[in-house]
Amino acid sequence: MKLGITGTAKSGKTTIFNAITKLNADISLYDIKQEPNIGVVQVLDERITHLTELYSPKKTIYATIEYLDFPGIIEDNENHEFLSATSMGLIKTTDALAIVIRNFEDAYLDETFGKPNPIKEINNIIEDFILSDLVIAEKRLEKIHLSYKRGIKTAQLQIEETAINKAIEALNQEKALKEIEFTEDELKSIRGFQFLSLKPIMIILNSDETNFKNNQTVIDQISLIAPVIEFAGKFEMELSKLDDEEAQIFMEDMNINESAVNRLNEAAYNLLGYISFFTVGSDEVRAWTIQKGDNAVIAAGKIHSDLARGFIRAETFSYQDIIQHSNEKTIREKGLFRLEGKNYIVQDGDILNIRFNV
Ligand SMILES: Nc1nc2c(ncn2[C@@H]2O[C@H](COP(=O)(O)OP(=O)(O)O)[C@@H](O)[C@H]2O)c(=O)[nH]1
Ligand SMILES: [Mg+2]
Incomplete structure (x- = not known):
């Protein structure tokens, strides 16, 4: 992810x-860097820790999330600068965006950008996304019309034209594309453009430690726009x-019960509707990430495409059951060991062993 x-x-x-x-990426009041910082973090899941205790594997592999920290969008009275082409290309490869909003005062920043104004700041960014999408959609519409003139008018192109027209109409009304109902075919036809306003977003309210956890009114307002978490x-x-x-x-002092990374990882899973399944054994205990509603074949494919292609069945039991009974033998005796087929919807915390034949 x-x-x-x-x-x-x-x-x-x-x-x-x-x-x-x-990491220790450069922070400064004045400079603006052009390239994003990139870091990979483990998704610490205590279930993996417990399974590791139980199976004593040679290796334990947690799920990971790759975080990309983009250069900022400049937003003051004289300047308005959106992302550079490099950043734009990269931001489109992300599954979701966390938008950081300033909620701390700073003499220099207050003078340059004005006092913190979270709601205005979010709305500005969403406007930027919409504008950027509109430019892309309008360019694309011109190209489609050009193709028509050249006598190319495939069914596929017409579906795309419908989708792009819908998009342009919505964007002109300052609506994010997430809010628009597209048919599955229409969505597929415009997926390649990776429109920003189609991306799931969450908001990080970056508060000063002096007012941290004292911002419920603002948080309530922001949560009407997108899910929000507060960081100091x-x-x-x-x-x-x-x-x-x-x-x-120090965390107890500030009434913070989870580290920033754990809070953000969890918010990302919730935002994207992601869940975990596990594979276990004496070699390796490992977490895998899928979307809620994915079936056993999709899950198998996360491990290896061969497992999806040659899928026979998924031997399945739940994390809860193995923790309660401590060994697979008892699980079998109690009838808690299941053989599931292709259409089985994998549940959060399932432990799978895929039988396959290629
Ligand atoms: N008081 C306060 N200052 C902060 C906070 N977060 C960042 N800053 C300061 O704001 C400036 C810009 O921070 P930086 O992380 O580089 O911002 P970026 O441009 O969004 O990456 C730095 O001087 C930080 O020390 C915060 O939560 N409270
Ligand atoms: Mg920065």
């Missing part, structure tokens, strides 16, 4: 990126440099 961190310049994106990845970015970046025990003490 790839998650983009974006937002206005100096909202604290890199600070939060550092808090999450424990600067504080949490400092925390990520401490060892776990020390960090725990």
Whole structure:
């Protein structure tokens, strides 16, 4: 899974990126970097920890999320600068975006960009997304019409034209494409454009540690736009440099019950409707990520395409059952060991062993 961190310049994106990845990317009040920072984090899942205790495997592999920290969008009275072409190309490869919003005061930033104004800032960014999508959609419509003139008028192209027209109409009314009903074929026809306003978004309210957890009114307002979590970015970046025990003490002080990375990872899973299944054995205990509603063949394909192609059945039991009974023998005796077919909808916490033949 790839998650983009974006937002206005100096909202604290890199600070939060550092808090999450424990990296030490450059943060500064004045500079703007052109290229994104990239870091990979493990999705710490205590179920994997417990399964590792039970199976003592040679290897334990957690799921990972790749975070990309993009250069900021410049937004003040004189300047309006959207993402560079490089960043634009990269941001489109992400599965979802976390938009960091400044909710801390700073003499220099207040003077340059104005006092923090979370709602205005979010709306500006959403407008940017819509505008960027509109430019792409209009260009595409011209190309389609050009093809028509040249006598190319395939059914496929006509579906795309319908979709693009719908998109342009919505975007002109400042609606995000997420809110528009497209048919499955229409969606497929425009998927390649990776429209920003089609991407799932969540919002990180980056609050000063002095007002952290005192922003319920703003949070309620923001949550009408997208799911929101509050970070005390600067504080949490400092925390990520401490060892776990020390960090725990400071977190309790601030009434933070989970590390920034765990909170953000969990929010990302929720936003995207992702769940985990596991494979276990003496060699390896491993977490895999799928979408809620995915069947056993899709799950098998995450492990290896051969397992999907030659799928026979999925030997299945649940995490809860193995933890309760401690061994697979008892699970079999109790009838909790199931043989599931292709159409079985994999559940969060399922442990699968795929039987296949290629
Ligand atoms: N007071 C305060 N300052 C912050 C916070 N987060 C970031 N900053 C400061 O804001 C400036 C810009 O931060 P940076 O992470 O580089 O922002 P970016 O441009 O969005 O990546 C730096 O001077 C940070 O120290 C915060 O939560 N509280
Ligand atoms: Mg930055």
